[in-house]
Amino acid sequence: MAGLQQGVRLGLGATVALFFRLKIRLIAGNLRGEVSRQIGFVFSLVAAVAVAAGGFLAMSLVRLAAPDMAVNLVIIAFAVFWVTWTIGPLLMFGVDDTLDPSRLALLPLTTRQLAAGMFTTSVTGIWPLVTLVITSGAIAGLAAGVAGIAIGVIAVLLQFALCIVTSRLVTTALSGALRSRRGRDLVAVGVLLVVLLSQAPNLIANRGSSLDVERVVVGMAGILRWTPAGTAAHSIGAGGLQAVIGLAAVALVVLGFGALWIAALKRALVTADTSTQSPAGVRSRSLASRLLPDGAFAAVVAKEFKYVRRDPRGRVGLMAAVAVSAVMVFSISGGGRGEMSGAWLASFPACISALMLSLQSSNAFGIDGRSLWMNAVVFGTPRDVRNDLAGRHLALAVIAVPIVTAVTLAGSFIAGDPLLAVPFALVGWGVLGVGLGVGAVASVLLPYTSPERINAFSGAAPGQGGVAFLGSFGSLIAGTLLSLPIVLPPLLGVMWWSALAVPYGMGVAWAGRRIGGAVGFGRYPEILAAVSRPS
Amino acid sequence: MGHHISEGVGDLRLIGRFVQQDTLLTCISARLAHMTEAVRTTGLYKRFGQQIAVGGVDLVVPRGSFAGLVGPNGAGKTTSLSMVTGLLRPDAGTIHIDGFDVWLDPVAVKARIGVLPEGLRLFERLSGRELLSYNGQLRGLPKREVEQRAEELLTVMDLKDSADKLVVDYSTGMRKKIGLSAALLHNPAVLFLDEPFEGVDPVSANTLVEVLQRYTASGSTVVFSSHVMDLVERLCDWVSVMSRGQIVAQGPLDQVRAGRSLNQAFLDLVGAGRDNDGSGEEGLSWLGSSRA
Known part of the structure; x- marks a missing residue:
């Protein structure tokens, strides 16, 4: 009463x-x-x-x-x-x-x-x-x-x-x-x-x-x-x-x-949730599953492609990276050409977009979220985790390489020297590899839940904002530092150096997967817990 | 099961030539146990902060049984099942499935088990069919085999019409069914299901039961947690009762029941039956006359 x-x-x-x-x-x-x-x-x-x-x-x-x-x-x-x-x-x-x-x-x-x-x-x-x-x-x-x-x-x-x-x-x-x-x-x-x-x-x-x-x-x-x-x-x-x-x-x-x-x-x-009233079916024969040898690797690549298409969270990240690249190219094209050397114009937007795109993978397990248990009950060796990371890397690279190439081309055309696109595309691809490698390590060290509802207005589940911040900024800084050895020499005129960029990038990506696989397998239950928070 | 044991003893005779008598006895008991037990945990322990979720659980499930894990909310069922299936790291204790240590020999264990965890966590942006195919390929099954098994599972589970819908648009019953399909796809020896019937309509529940009964009839093991005593009583031949992070009773259904209904036995075991007589009268005196 x-x-x-x-x-x-x-x-x-x-x-x-x-x-x-x-x-x-x-x-x-x-x-x-x-x-x-x-x-x-x-x-x-x-x-x-x-x-x-x-x-x-x-x-x-x-x-x-x-x-x-x-x-x-x-x-x-x-x-x-x-x-x-x-x-x-x-x-x-x-x-x-x-x-x-x-x-x-x-x-x-x-x-x-x-x-x-x-x-x-x-x-x-x-x-x-x-x-x-x-x-x-x-x-x-x-x-x-x-x-x-x-x-x-x-x-x-x-x-x-x-x-x-x-x-x-x-x-x-x-x-x-x-x-x-x-x-x-x-x-x-x-x-x-x-x-x-x-x-x-x-x-x-x-x-x-x-x-x-x-x-x-x-x-x-x-x-x-x-x-x-x-x-x-x-x-x-x-x-x-x-x-x-x-x-x-x-x-x-x-x-x-x-x-x-x-x-x-x-x-x-008092307005009803209408989210389940969309009976549209999807049936796609994935290209990845046709081209790649049958197995877990192909399964991961195919799944990743589907997620890029169907999950707005992944799509937003990628589109933001594309948008930022476009804005950068557009804005420097208007800026004074005298202030920036051609090499800068050709390389800077390309490297930034490569880094942004590749760092989409810096919380690789976040989008899987609570469904990651499905991997957890299968993975029995570090190799499985490495394989999983490699599949994600391939899927992201297939999307990112054309974008980075386009940005480099645009930059070098604006710079008035289309030939610059060759070395700096190589550099951009190298940076992409570096970002993937760094992202693989960040994914296992600082995983966090990526909320399913975008109207939660947060990149991370409540209380994980700090981890998310550390993860994304840490990998941004690490990615930048690790990229300098391949970015700086060509920028300073040592063009032949760019030939080393792709092997270097692939090397860093490989090392990242290696570390990510070993560390990630050891703490898979903890990763699972970190990405499965209510959000 | 009999020929398994004799086979094991044969092995042991061979081993016996090389080891001492007492070691041999330990070996025999361990080997026999592995022959007959699908799941055995010893001293399983997990704490979350101040709260002891699981305080020394010795769970035993004989091979080929349809085992029910029952207990009130917060008894530690989900935590136990998560640890047994390798999804949550225990603070202490060992877990063996078919004789393999879950945390030391994950490859052997993970190939043998199928899991349907609590909640309805699935890859939401895949269709039902894609989910099964991803799961099968991840486990290294040939694609053709996966497609064929998936097709059969979808048919049996009555999911054919929704096979190409995204899982995010599935209802609870459909999610449980697609989850069970994914868990069965690689034909595991032991199946762990956490609340498989929660929120499932009677029609879907019936389908789940039929599939599970067929599965155990072939000698495979099912371990499932549930609140629904009638269902456990009807399906299970082995019951483990948990309360406050401990196993309070465990054994063949009839032994645990001891002449009562399982529901009454459960209430007696978890200590809820005793309090029913007088305490209800003490509080809640304001409840029930909403004239004010």
Whole structure:
């Protein structure tokens, strides 16, 4: 009896406190008893403090610029934050692990309580705090006098709320689409378009390097000033009645978005999952299984190809690598040719794309995830694991080699010396091999769960963000260092050296598989546990 | 089974010429045990943090039996089965399957066992047919053989119509059936199934039972964990009862039952039967009158 009534009468403040404690407990619960998770958490905490401090400092330093310019810069910064918060969660960075609202569906919560609670859990976390700290740098950078500071504080809080609410609105509104498998696959690919679009200003800025920066900033700020985030920033600089009107408008937008979010939330909670209503059959005679000798190796290669085609996670990684390569080629083609030597143009995008593509394999078992047991109950020797890695390497190489070749060709044509493509394609292929070798070792040393639901907005299962970060950055650094011996000499003009690149790359890949096989077989149960976390 | 033993004793006579008497006795008992036992664990132990999930389990399953592993939630059934099948590393204890040590001789063991683990973890983006083919090829079966066996399994399991659908779109029953097919594909000597009937509709369950009965009738061994006592009682000839990380009873079904129904025997063994008399009256006084 008592329980029922308490549930209904929970005040707003109590609701907020309750959800705050819930979120803190969830974060703490994810860390309990796992040293690697704790290390990862500390790691991201340190990163967060650094980002927050650096961001705050950068924002407050705009005070050194002319007042008009300072306001313009803050407007752009606020707008960038807003856009980042809007699309950021879709980009799967491990910044947000918000409570799944469907878990609250059965609790007798009023809309107001639900909204307050969800908002509280959304703002409780490291990265929301970082955002708050950085944006409050604008007060230090722009505000003047007590009234100015007061306006600044309100503006920063509104901007913060705007970011969070927009982010929630977008994810909740898309959650219907994100729940169905096909929708999830589509969104995953759609995200790439957003990434490409976000590169557009960068490209324009690169193209127009003759334009002066100031005019670009003024022009951009002139437009962005009318976005809600821009208005908030503008108000800090403007002060007075103008600021009050501006902030009132922003507050209205926040409330409006909030209302839309709650409406979307209520709808999302009672909308059925339609993911199983797609009876389309697949039947493919894989080329790999026809060309390769019958056996486990061919089975792995065929499976990998199917996964690239059918699993959005793998596809997104590959397409992102292609997109980044394309953006790089495109942007340097607009850059001054005089600044970069032809060798740079031909090699740099090729090597970067080779490294990015090959490091898709740096968590090779993550995509298999919980199904990896099927391998585990078969593999009886290190050779089996090595074989498995080799199959994955072949599949990835078949996809990556043409891409790297195309990027090299494009780069060398832009450089005006198509012949450069020959040595640097060799170098690119070598780097590919290096990346595969490094990836094989990283896969067995730092495996992590790759979430099946892309709307988990994380590249790793809760608590494994640190491991994922270490794994991907560690292998990026190791891959770069190991690539230098084949990249540098041709770059400095020793072209014949490039003939060594492919054997070197294959050697590193072989060594990586060797180590990966030996280490991986020894800790297969641990790898299985690491990639099978609930996500 | 008889000729297996005599064969073993014949071997031992040969060995006897070279070894001492006491060693010989140990050898005989070990060899005889291997002849008749499909699974034997000794002192199997696993701890997760503070919690002891499995605290010294001596699981024995005779060869050719249809064995049920029963116990309440959290008794350590899944943890035990994971360790027995080489998916989870035990903290202590040994596991032998057909006389081979699971952690020292993985090649021999893995060729002999088929596994359907808990949950429904499968390669989601393969179709049912592709899943079977991947599994078979990974085990080194010739492709043609794999295709033929897969086709027969799909037919028996009534999965022909869905064979080309992605596993991600399968229902629970279909997943269990395709999982069992994958586990049977290489004709293992011992089959380990963790909750094979959980969430499965009666029609699919019936198919699973038929396939499993046919399989054990040929002398192969099935070990499965379950909560459904009726099913265990109907299917199994050997039962191991687990409670709080220990085996509390183990043996032929009739011996464990000792005249009771298996359900009653189970409740008595795990200590749930005793408390039924008075304690229910103490709490929950507010429950059942929802006028407020």
